[in-house]
Amino acid sequence: MNELASPTWTELTGAGLFEEVIGAVSDAHRPYAAAVAKFEQVDKLSWDRVKELDLANHRRLCVLIGALVARFAEDGEARKNLLAPVARQDQEVFEALRARRKVLDVDPTTGDPIAPVVPTPDEPPPA
Numbered sequence: 001m002n003e004l005a006s007p008t009w010t011e012l013t014g015a016g017l018f019e020e021v022i023g024a025v026s027d028a029h030r031p032y033a034a035a036v037a038k039f040e041q042v043d044k045l046s047w048d049r050v051k052e053l054d055l056a057n058h059r060r061l062c063v064l065i066g067a068l069v070a071r072f073a074e075d076g077e078a079r080k081n082l083l084a085p086v087a088r089q090d091q092e093v094f095e096a097l098r099a100r101r102k103v104l105d106v107d108p109t110t111g112d113p114i115a116p117v118v119p120t121p122d123e124p125p126p127a
Contacts, residue, residue, distance in 0.1 A: 061086070065083065065086065068082050068083060069083075085111065089106070
């Protein structure tokens with residue numbers, strides 16, 4: 001903003017237009033600067049933390065699979081049925097990655113895929 005408050009801009013545009021434009025820019029800049037400052041103060045997950053949580057969940061899944069295999073070692077049909085959702089999800093992820101498609105999020109309660117959010121042409125994409 002200080003760059004615009006120079007005598008050169010006033011000379012080029014005339015004092016009236018300069019004050020009107022600088023006033024409008026300043027009025028628009030204040031809430032934007034406040035929103036950026038507020039966003040920067042929000043606690044955000046680092047990529048390292050995301051990977052740490054992902055690895056922790058993967059380990060839990062491995063423990064669960066190991067427990068099911070051990071518990072149903074003699075009952076192949078029950079084991080197959082209990083592990084079917086894991087196998088299905090693994091296959092879906094594999095196919096999406098192989099086709100270079102985005103892996104869909106899944107509702108943790110129902111297991112149903114969550115459709116990706118597609119912004120309308122006049123709407124900015126989600127951050």
